[in-house]
Structures are given as C-alpha cells and as structure tokens.
Amino acid sequence: MLGKAIQSGTKIPVEWHPTYGVPFGDKKNRTTLSSYIGVVAREPVNINYKNWGDVPKEIVDEEYEIIAKGFDVLEKRKKYILGRASIRWRAFKTRLRKYWLYKVHGNKKVVRKTSPWKYPMILQTNWNKFIKTYIEDDAFQSTLDAQAQRGEITAKGRDDVLAKAINKSDHGGRVRAVGSGVSNKAYFGYNQPTPPNRMQAQVNYLMKRWVL
Template identity: 85%
Template sequence: MLGKAIQSGTKIPVEWHPTYGVPFGDKKNRTTLSSYIGVVAREPVNINYKNWGDVPKEIVDEEYEIIAKGFDVLEKRKKYILGRASIRWRAFKTRLRKYWLYKVHGNKKVVRKTSPWKYPMILQTNWNKFIKTYIEDDAFQELSKKNRGRSVKKNTSYRGGRLGYLYYEEEIVSSWKISLIKYKSEF
C-alpha cells in the first residue's frame, strides 16, 4: 500500500485527533504510519549514537522527509513524527541488546561477534562499537542495573502497542454502543 502510494506520487491520508494530537481515524493508515516510522528510524540512523539528540539534524530531517513522502502529514506534526521515530529507534537498540547481543552456548551466554543477519544495514564496525559500548561501559552497566530494579517494582504494563491508548478508548466506546443497543432491544 505504501510502496504504491510513493510510486504513484500520492500520499496516504492521516487524520489527527483534535484533542490528543495523535493519528486518528482509519486504523489501517495509522498502523501503517506507525510501522513505517519504526522502519525508517532504524535504517539510516547509526546504532552507536547514545541519544536521539546526538543524531545530526540532517539525518533527522531526512527521516521526516522519507516519512512525509508516503503520508499526508502536516508540518506542525513533525515534532510528533520525530518523537515517535526517537522512541522506535531506542526500542530497536533495546531489542538488539536483548535478543542479538548474546547467544547461548550450553549454560552460558556468549557475546555475538558478528552483526545480526536480520539487520544487514548494521555494518560490522558499528556492531563492534555497539558491543564495546554496552558490554564495557561502566556507566551503561550501572544504568542498566538501576532500570532492572525499577522494572521489578512496576505493577502495571503498557498495553497500547502501536495503536496507543486512543485505540482502546475507541474500542471501549464501540463496546458500550453495542451493549446499549442490546440493552434497548431487550426492552
């Protein structure tokens, strides 16, 4: 759907919620936007930047332009789009650390020396630096230990996924309408 839109020069429409300022309306369009932001965020941005704020402005602007090619997004929504890209990029790095940094040999974990086959855009030199940063950096190890302690204390978990809480709000309203219709039909 997105590829066809970009090739034909058309853009997929995205509606924005007037109160929350998040994608709204057609579920397929907003999930496609969310997924595409994740793909675009991980491709051209090097995994070795510590924070999204360290990524050069030219790359960040390029990210937005790539997304805006396929979607009809307003310039005033640029901050939201790039904020989502930042979140997706951090989640990608977390996924790399969690699922690809180590491999299991018998009873122990061994650091994976080659870059993940699933992500061919990660060059071996970048992977080596990534390993060094997250295995040998004492500041990161300390932060990781603190965050593990915090996560144990959590008693709720985020359920929004790509669609966010707005989706669940719509689901609840829809179920209320159905319940109300059933209730009226009984009387």
Template identity: 35%
Template sequence: MPDIAKMQSEGVKVPIKFNEYGQVIGTMRSKLGSMIGSTIKRCASITYASWDKVPKSNKEKFWEIIKATFDIDHKSKRKIMSRAAKRWRSFKSHLTKVCIYDVLDANPTIKTFNMPRGYSQLITKTEWDEFCVSRMTDDWKKIRKIHQDRRKKNKHNHHMSRGGYLLALERLQQKKFGLEVSEIDRSQLWLAGHSNKKGEPVGTEATSVARNIEHYTKLMSEGKFEPDGSKDVLTMALGTPESRGRVRGIGLGVTPSQFWKTPLSSKKKGKEFEASSVEARFAMMEEKYRQQEEIMKQQQEMIKRQKEMMRQFMEQMKGQHSGFGGSSHASVPNYGSPIDQVTPSHQASPKSQHQPLAPPPP
C-alpha cells in the same frame, strides 16, 4: 507495505487522521508506525549513544521521507520525531537483550557476538562490533541495572497488542456509539489495557485496581467524589500520583496540559509561543515560496504563448510577402498626398490662387 509502495509510485500521499490530542488514528495508524520504525533504522545508526547524539541532518532526512510518503502537517513533526526516538531506542534495547545478554546468559565465556540475521542492509560489521563493545563497558552495565530495577517496580503490565491504548479506545468508541476520547474516562481505557479477551483483569494487582475504579466511579455518580485535575478516578484507584510529562491510560504523546487543560507556567508559555511562532513563520515561508513558484509558472506559460503568437504572426507575414511575386517589398499604389486628396468646396482652385491681380481702374 505494498499498498504504500503503490501509492508512492503513483505520486499519491497516504492520508493521516489525528484525534483531538494529536494522536494518529484510523486505518493508516499501523502503517505510519511501521514506516517510522523501518525508516529510522536506516537514518540513525545504532552506534550513537543517545537520541541527542544523532545528527540533525539524519533526523531531517527521516522527516523528509515521512513527509514525502504521508499527507501530514508540519505541526505534527514534534510528535512524529518523538515516536521515532522511541522506536530507535526500542530497537537498540532489543538488540542488546536478544543478541548480546541472552547469548551471554547461555554462554558466559563468549567474547564475540554474531550480527542478527536480516539486518545486514541496516547495520555494517563495523557498526555492530562498535555497538557490542559499547554494551560491555562497566558504565553501560550500571545504566542497564538502574533501568532493570526501575522496570521491576512496575506492578501493572498491560496486555495489549501493537495497537495499544488507541486500539482499545477505538473498540470502546464502537461500544459507546462513537464518543470522543475526552468523553471516555481513562480508567475505562486502563481496565481495557489490563484485561484479557474476556474482559477480566489479569493478575491480582489489576483486579485490586479494578475494584478501586468501580468504587470511585460509584462515589462520583453519587456526588460523593469530584475529580480535580489529575486527581481523578484512575489516580485514586492506583494510589499513586501522575508522573510529570505523561498521562497514564491514554496512550503515547498526550501531555498533562493537553489532557487536563492545565495552564502552562510563564517560562514554558514562552517556549511554546516561541515554538509555535517559528512553526507559523515556517508555514508562511512555505506558502510564500509556493505562491512565487505559481507566479513563475504562470509567467513561463505567458511567455510560451507569446512566443507561439509571434511565430504564427511571422508565418502569416511570410505568406503575405510571398503573394507579391516573391519580392521582399510589396508594391503600394500611389494615391497622392493626403492634402491633395482633400479639396473643400469653399477653397479656391489652384489656378485662381496663382492668377495675377488686375490693375485698379484709372
């Protein structure tokens, strides 16, 4: 990422844009994704059993690096950390499959596994050995089997590049003359993600869903079907309800409450309010600290100016003193007392004041 490195060297933060659901969009979306992936690998060791086990200090270090590189608001921290957790888990899964179990499938008698090339600066020999041991335990093999069985139930594999649904959305917006994401039916995004370059659904399952989408879209246009929350065209076409906490066909990071504007439960409202309150207080503290720094800076500048004025004044006084023959005390002419200088016209002269009084006549 030479362009980001150049901006870092110049002290410029990379600007980031978000859509109405808080998803990163624009030309820097892929740059942010790459930065998140490469940074979290350095901040979180693969030896931690889960994301919850990663120390908070490591996560904060990661966030500070991202915040120092990108012009990103503190409100986006939760979504950024969620993406980091996903990248970290995907990295561990990749190492487990490619470097351990694929090797075992080729040679079941192997006991040691070589460290993957190109990761010597991220993973130490001790960490790699510990990671390999953790992946060979009976408990881990059971967990792996559960996830494999769950993965087999997924009948609809998408055929999107690294850009995912957001890239598909950008392409649809170009065709739809820049419509907002909320103005595009998610069933169209789902179709875009499960079609080939010619726009044809891939596989019999996707073809069947495409026909269902066409059917319910027609019913909706005729007024014979009205979407109700999550029971929209895509849900009816797939034939399965939405899972809790996510929305299909719209990309990562979008919650049902965001997408369908459903009200939160009272318990969750309290948590959301508490989180937003903490974020607001944090933002206020940051702003107050910034203002204090600005005031201190202004005071320092004022003191500096005062010192300079004092220095100039002393230089000027020194020059005046040197003009009186080098004496440290300038000779001041004696102009008399101020009282002596003032002699009002109606006041008697000093002589008349002290002349003795004449005796009274006989």
C-alpha cells in the same frame, strides 16, 4: 500499499485528532504509519549514537522527509512524527541488546560477534562498537548488582541499578530498557524519599570511594 503510494506520488491519508494532535480514524493507515516510522527510525540512524539528541539534524530532517513522502502529514505534526521515531529508535536499540547481543553456546552465554542477519543495514564496524559499549556497561552493571546485594549501595525504584550504571535516574514520562509507553509512575510507583539509614549507607560508600 506504501511502496505503490510512494512510487505513484499518492500519499496515504492520515487523520489527526483536533485536540490531542495524534493519528486517529482509519486503523489500517494508523498502523501502517506507526510501522513505517519504526522502519525509517532504525535504517539511517547509527545505533552508536548514545541519545536521540546526538543524531545530526540533517539525518533527523531526512527521516521526516522520507515519512512525509508516503503519508499526508502536515509540517506542524513534524514534532509528533520525530518524537515517535525517537521512541522507536530507542526501542530498537533495546531489542538489539536484549535479543542479539548474546547467544547461547552450550551452557554459556557468549557475545554474538557477527552483526544481526535480520538487520543487514547494521555494518559490522558499527556492530563491533555497539558490542564494546554495551559489554562494558553490562560488566559495570554486574559490579553494581554485587554491590547492591552486599548493601554497599541502594538500588530501588528510580534509583535502580540500571540508572546507576548510566549515572542518571529515570526522568518523568518513560522508563529505560522496558520498551515504549511505560511511565515512571506505572513502573516504579511514586518516588519515595530515601530512608535515613539508607541515605547514610550511600554517604558512607561514597566517602570510601573518595578516600580511595
């Protein structure tokens, strides 16, 4: 349906909620729009950009233009469309890391050195860089896990091991590496203050590192 619409120059209509500014109405059209945003988000955007904000503006604008060719979206909905694209792009990178970075060989988990056959747009050179980045992250996270088990650091709630591994706690609105649509409150609950004994343990650990 979408391919025919683009070829003929006929755009698929999308109704927008007058108050919330999100697609509503025809479910089939909404689902098609959502799926297409996901496809467009992962095709031209290199998986090795660290954050969506690092993606060059011309590539982001190109993504919007591609989507707008097939759907009746107003310019004022551009922010929503690109916001959804950024979410789908992050979710795509999470899937790559979770399902494609490693494979089971015998009783061992080994790195998958060949780029995923399911996503032929990922060049081998880009996949090699992706592997290097996240293997290093995983090794660092394993070190943090061990330190947390020994009580050298606290890893709880928003200050979890993944947050420490990237040196940043989860910010309001979403949680890293658990897919889209999961808020901090839903995943972690309220951000409880660190008890004094745990705070002192963290200070002691940091003091040790500075001395070393």
